[in-house]
Amino acid sequence: MLNAIGEEESLRKKVWNTINLIQANQLFVHSKNLRVKYYVKDKKKTSVKILPEILSLCVLNALVPNSAMLLVGGHGGGKTTLVKLLGRMFTGMRLDEIESSIVRGHPQLTEEKLTGTLKLGKLMKDGVEEVVWRQFITSFWKIIDEVNRLTPYSQDILLSLLAEGKVKYYDAITTIEKYTLYATINPQDVGTFEC
DSSP states (O other): HHHHHHHHHHHHHHHHHHHHHHHHHTOOOOEEEEEEEEEEEETEEEEEEEEEEHHOOOOOOOOTTTEEEEEOOOTTTSSHHHHHHHHHHHHHHHHHHHHTTEEETTTTHHHHHHHEEOOOOOOHOOOOOOEEHHHHHHHOOEEEGGGGSOHHHHHHHHHHHHHSSSEETTTEEOOHHHOOEEEEEEETTTOOOOO
């Protein structure tokens, strides 16, 4: 029981430190606030805390297992930067590791660039199809930048990942057990995929 309480307190501190650090350094500017009511056990009453809405919801998404969140806004609003920084703070991954697991949406994004590729040496030498999964697939922290620019086929691959927790490429299937996914959308940008 003590260990669980210690872990809960550690997570609580990490969450508050993350919110405070991003706010103090103005790494993401908010226009709306979220009023959170909570019970103060010592005082036996409820209290209200005002938090930045988008940042708070992004943090909550990071805490919920196998969660996904869509951030909508104009170009240069800090959506991708925010989730990269949250990834650094919550996972301890280096920013370059997070950067290499980002999928940047565009209509020419192929299945190979999204999911994986074959080991060509093994294929040519032994005729064996062995898949090397992309970092986006293997990473816990997943970011899809400009998801609105993906083709319906690429979106189907992502929906399979979200709904089933599985990704298939050739005859290989990998299971995605745990992940946190953020997608960004710039609805006004040129290049938004339309059927």
